[in-house]
Amino acid sequence: MKFFIDTANLAEIQEAVDLGVLDGVTTNPSLMAKEGIRGTDAVMAHYQAICDIVDGDVSAEVIATDFEGIIREGEALADLHPNIVVKVPMIKDGVKAIKCFSDKGIRTNCTLIFSAGQAILAAKAGATYVSPFVGRLDDIGADGLGLIAQIIEIFANYGYATEVLAASVRHVPHLIQCAELGADVVTCPLNVITGLLNHPLTDKGLATFLADHKKVNA
Ligand code: E4P
Numbered sequence: 001m002k003f004f005i006d007t008a009n010l011a012e013i014q015e016a017v018d019l020g021v022l023d024g025v026t027t028n029p030s031l032m033a034k035e036g037i038r039g040t041d042a043v044m045a046h047y048q049a050i051c052d053i054v055d056g057d058v059s060a061e062v063i064a065t066d067f068e069g070i071i072r073e074g075e076a077l078a079d080l081h082p083n084i085v086v087k088v089p090m091i092k093d094g095v096k097a098i099k100c101f102s103d104k105g106i107r108t109n110c111t112l113i114f115s116a117g118q119a120i121l122a123a124k125a126g127a128t129y130v131s132p133f134v135g136r137l138d139d140i141g142a143d144g145l146g147l148i149a150q151i152i153e154i155f156a157n158y159g160y161a162t163e164v165l166a167a168s169v170r171h172v173p174h175l176i177q178c179a180e181l182g183a184d185v186v187t188c189p190l191n192v193i194t195g196l197l198n199h200p201l202t203d204k205g206l207a208t209f210l211a212d213h214k215k216v217n218a
Pocket residue numbers: 006026027028111131133135136167168169170187188
């Protein structure tokens with residue numbers, strides 16, 4: 001399973017890279033705004049900075065919602081760096097744009113997926129990734145992980161090459177369950193990745209090992 005970090009914060013991206021387990025980055029307009037990145041030049045420079053840090057796919061989201069606008073923005077983003085994956089929302093013009101990008105060899109991540117039907121459409125259009133939002137479905141009392149399982153089963157039925165990128169992964173159990181289900185990728189904040197390190201018995205065991213070593217090496 002690939003680990004993507006879901007942030008536009010360069011320090012967090014660098015920390016995940018330094019841990020040695022990062023395969024890519026996803027961003028969205030809210031995450032870019034959180035970092036205070038505004039204006040096309042600043043946005044493009046920030047994506048370039050992310051690509052300079054990470055050797056892996058970097059999802060960069062279009063803002064346009066009309067076909068021509070999505071194509072224009074997506075082509076500009078794709079031209080920035082070979083690792084850029086154009087993130088396109090699950091809307092009618094988005095699906096048309098994904099098909100067009102796919103025909104041109106531009107890789108895409110279809111975002112804001114909340115149903116199996118949306119995932120099928122995106123896969124048929126040739127999306128590289130689909131991003132079902134686990135946490136946001138859980139937020140409204142729906143079954144986010146159930147959707148991941150459903151999409152994985154459907155894609156396997158037809159041998160779709162589109163990868164299932166579990167997004168809106170909010171905590172360690174989410175990530176583990178996505179791994180059990182066989183999601184191709186998870187994207188999550190840094191604290192979820194570093195949260196995988198933690199177990200009280202590890203802390204206790206290490207403290208004992210070090211104390212025993214000290215006793216005979218004092
Ligand atoms: C996915 O690409 C989105 O950026 C993200 O995972 C959304 O997560 P959230 O629901 O925690 O905002």
